[in-house]
Every structure is written in C-alpha cells, then in structure tokens.
Amino acid sequence: MSHIFPRHAKSAPPVATGGAGCYLHDAAGKAYLDASGGAAVSCLGHGDRTVIDAVKAQLDSLAFAHTGFFTSEPAERLADLLIAHAPGDLDRVYLVSGGSEATEAAIKLARQYFVETGQPQRGRLVARRQSYHGNTIGALSAGGNAWRRQQFGPLLLDVRHIDPCYEYRLRAEGESVEDYALRAADALEAELERLGPETVMAFMAEPVVGATAGAVPAVPGYFRRIREICDRHGILMILDEVMCGMGRTGSLFACEQDGVAPDILCIAKGLGAGYQPIGAMLCTGRIYDAIAEGSGFFQHGHTYVGHPTAAAAGHAVVSAILERGLVARSAAQGAALREALDAVFGQHPHVGDIRGRGLFLGLELVADRATKAPFDPARRLAARIKAAAFEAGLICYPMSGTIDGRLGDHVLLAPPFIISDDQIGELTDKLGRAIDTAL
Numbered sequence: 001m002s003h004i005f006p007r008h009a010k011s012a013p014p015v016a017t018g019g020a021g022c023y024l025h026d027a028a029g030k031a032y033l034d035a036s037g038g039a040a041v042s043c044l045g046h047g048d049r050t051v052i053d054a055v056k057a058q059l060d061s062l063a064f065a066h067t068g069f070f071t072s073e074p075a076e077r078l079a080d081l082l083i084a085h086a087p088g089d090l091d092r093v094y095l096v097s098g099g100s101e102a103t104e105a106a107i108k109l110a111r112q113y114f115v116e117t118g119q120p121q122r123g124r125l126v127a128r129r130q131s132y133h134g135n136t137i138g139a140l141s142a143g144g145n146a147w148r149r150q151q152f153g154p155l156l157l158d159v160r161h162i163d164p165c166y167e168y169r170l171r172a173e174g175e176s177v178e179d180y181a182l183r184a185a186d187a188l189e190a191e192l193e194r195l196g197p198e199t200v201m202a203f204m205a206e207p208v209v210g211a212t213a214g215a216v217p218a219v220p221g222y223f224r225r226i227r228e229i230c231d232r233h234g235i236l237m238i239l240d241e242v243m244c245g246m247g248r249t250g251s252l253f254a255c256e257q258d259g260v261a262p263d264i265l266c267i268a269k270g271l272g273a274g275y276q277p278i279g280a281m282l283c284t285g286r287i288y289d290a291i292a293e294g295s296g297f298f299q300h301g302h303t304y305v306g307h308p309t310a311a312a313a314g315h316a317v318v319s320a321i322l323e324r325g326l327v328a329r330s331a332a333q334g335a336a337l338r339e340a341l342d343a344v345f346g347q348h349p350h351v352g353d354i355r356g357r358g359l360f361l362g363l364e365l366v367a368d369r370a371t372k373a374p375f376d377p378a379r380r381l382a383a384r385i386k387a388a389a390f391e392a393g394l395i396c397y398p399m400s401g402t403i404d405g406r407l408g409d410h411v412l413l414a415p416p417f418i419i420s421d422d423q424i425g426e427l428t429d430k431l432g433r434a435i436d437t438a439l
C-alpha cells in the first residue's frame, strides 16, 4: 500500500520513470506525448541536458544558503536576466518556490506598499470571476474558481470579482470588439465606484486565462483600458503570468502583446520548466523603494525564497529560451498547432471555440454550437476526455470552466516549445479520438 497522499485518492496513477523531449514514460514502458507540459510547466521538454547540468553544477558548489544571511550568484544572475527582458518599469525580483507563492507575495506586497506610503485605508483586492491564482488562502481568495473555493468560504479574504474578458460568451451580438473591450474593462471602474476607489489596493488578472477556461486571451484594448483605470485611481495592476509567461504565448511575457506593463508581475511554471520548483514576483522600483526607504523589510519570506539551486535552474531555462530562439518557436509552432486544430475541430459539432496565443491554446466544448449550451456537468466530460487521452498516450489538460459555478468543458494545450510538426499531428489525432470517445 502506498503512503503517498495523492492528488486524487480514488485513482492509482502509473509511476513516471523518465522523460525525453516531448514524451514522458511510465514504469510499464508506455510513452505519453506531453501536450500540456504538466500544466504549462515543461516548456523545454524533458531531459534537457543544459538545465540538468546547471542544476548539478550548482549542487556541487552551493545547494542552499538562507536569504536572511546571504544572497547567491545564481539568484543575482537570474534577477538580472529577468529584469533585462521584463516589460515596463519592473526592476526587482523576489524569488519564490512556485505560482501560489508568487501571487500570495504579490497580494501582501501590494498591501504593504500602501501601508508604507501612508494609505492604510487601501486594503481591498479586485480580481475576476474566471481566474485561478493558486491554492494558498490569499491566492485562492483572489481566484474566481467556485469549485476550488467552495469548501473554504469561511477562510477566504473578501476579494471582489468582476466578469472576465471572455469574448466567446460575453461579447454581445452585434457588439464590436472595440466596444466590448471597453465595456468589459469598465466593469472594473464600476466595481471601484461601488467599493470606493480609495479603499482598493490592486486589481489582479491573468493576461491569458489558463486553468479555469482553457487559454482565454483578452480582446485587444481591454488591458490598456484596465491600465488606464488603475492609474486614474492610484491602484496597482498585478498580472499573473504564472501559466502564460516565459514565452508560452509567443512573447516572453504575455502582457507585451496587450501593450501594457504591470506594477507587479507573477511568473512560475515555465521559469523552472519542471527542473526545479521556482516562481518569481517582479515589481517596479517605485514599489521596492517604498519598502526600502520605509520599514526596509517586506513582511514575508519563506525558508526557500531565493533558493540557489532553483535559481540556477531558472537561469539556465531563461537562457535556453532566449538563446535558442524558443519564443519565436512558440509563436511559430503555436500557429501550426492552431492550424491543425482548426482543420480537425473547426467543423466539429461539439467544439464551440478554438482560441489562445502561441503554444497556449484551448478548445471549448459545447452541447450545441448554435446556442453555445454547455454539456450537463453530470456527464463529467472534461474528466472523461482526460482519461481517454491518457489511455491513448496523450497528456492534455481538460477542465470544467467556471463563472459562477460550472460553465462548459474546456481542453487546454501547452506542449513544449520544441514540439515538431509530426508531434502536432500525433497530438490532434489522439485528441480528436479522445474527445469522440468521451462524447
């Protein structure tokens, strides 16, 4: 009997024993095409020698030194590299161990910034109903996923959630994309008016929504309007690129394509590419200076912040992404995958929408294409697609969407940037069969 506390107590997953390129293998020798990169983690694929060697070399010299006493060369190198390529005025990097830690730190930093700058009345956070920001209490409070939140209500912070920018379902008949961008963003303005803008510290959003709806980008103009609203009311814009950052959408940071830069940016997943657990929160010099010139101490800190071995992995991963031209490859193979999805699913009676950016793409499944009616949740379609794909040797990321409870079934695809044209063919072929089996 296993003593592991598994993710799903009612399932017995196979034992993963190895990985090479776009494939993972289990103990029985079965190969799986990793078309979701775990959950948008494995951007370089599996078994990347450069990253493995960088981690080994770091372990040989210095595995760990507590940041209460030391900084380290890999942490400094990684921070320099990230800031050299970061958008806007982002100037400081706070290294953590994963995505939830990055968003949790962002929420606390926003609050401390206003305390340190003499605006202690600013303590409210606004986020979106279609979002996932992690599973720790603050991050879970920020997220709008009703299913993940439902048991924990009494523990959650009072975060206000507005509608997302979700063109497929929320753009009105006959409404132009430009008008919809403004209407969707103005939901923030309306919420600020309700709350009293002077009580709000920040707005948090994913530029491309991942784990709650399968790769939903905002329409052009939405985030520019959001930026303008945040600036007008003096609130911070926190962008969560834990999933969609690090080249995943065809630009190093997803927000570059929206023409905006945040005050605080969260990254993780592709930053370590699975070789080490690492995430980061980047903030502007203005925010950092407020702390540095104030109390001097960000009231946060976990034992493993700035972990040297994780930082060495992160540095090797970001260097590989940049030096091997993998951002452009994510854009090019993303376009190829999109074309293949359009060819296979464009006329499918139960695929209502195909969307996303770069190698971050999603399908939305519907009972009826004309009315966009979702399937009955009792059918557990997403779970059955996942099982059928896995059986066929394909790892993808099906999920049930949420805006107030369940809305539709989605499949998220986020394969390694090195995916070949043949592997794209294998992906769409296996996915098509898995969907049809599950239906």
Ligand code: PLP
Binding pocket: 039, 098, 099, 100, 101, 103, 132, 133, 134, 135, 206, 210, 211, 240, 241, 242, 243, 244, 268, 269
């Ligand atoms: N933010 C986003 C956008 C995510 O997709 C996730 C994980 O899926 C997280 C935060 C949480 O990251 P982690 O699972 O590394 O804690």
